[in-house]
Amino acid sequence: MDENLFVFGTLKRGFPLHARGLSGARFLGAYKTRQRLPMLVAGPRFAPMMFNEPGTGFQVLGELYRVDAKRLAKLDRLESIGKPGNLRECISVEPIEGGQPLLALAYFKARHLAEPVHTGYLDCYVDRRFIPFETE
Template sequence: MAENVFVFGTLKRGFPLHDEGLSGARFIGPYRTKKRYPMLIAGPRIAPMMFNEPGSGLHVSGELYALDERALAKLDSIESVGKPGNFRILVEVEPLAGGPGTLAHAYMKSRSLADPIHSGLLDRYEDRRFTL
């Protein structure tokens, strides 16, 4: 069964982790979060982080993909799900071009991982300073 995943950072096309995590996934299109979430660049790896604080922050833009459970498990590993401060939740997303929304998995971080902070709140990730 296919699962929808909303990616907003280094898993997007053209960014460092895309081929590793989403090479076999089906691209659905550009989407954004229906609710506002805080997203910023932070941590020692200069990574994009979104926090599970719906209603604060901005509508975050990204990409929606459909993938199988095996690929989702691989993404969980890439995103360190299961380690403190790293988790996956369901969020509502809607197409940037308009139309009905859907639920999708999204990767969130704990604020405890956001040290140091490298940006203010962002609605899209375009930063290229991320390090592996």
């Protein structure tokens, strides 16, 4: 069954992990989280990280995709799902230009992975310092 997936960082078009995970996926448009969520750049790889702490931070801007189970499994590996502190949760998102809200999956990190912190809370990830890792 296909799922909606909201991405806000290195999986967006034009960023380092897009080709590895979402190239060819159905792009549904520019979306934002309905709730304020904390998102910042952190860790030794300068990675964008969002925390599942509604009410803190900003409405985070990103992109919405429709993905199948095979692609989602690949993305889960890319996002280290199954390792401590790496989560995939369902959130509510809405089109930036206005429209009906939708439920979508999104990747979250635990706070303990965010060391060191390189920015304050952000609403839109545009940082270019991310250091990609080698994958299979």
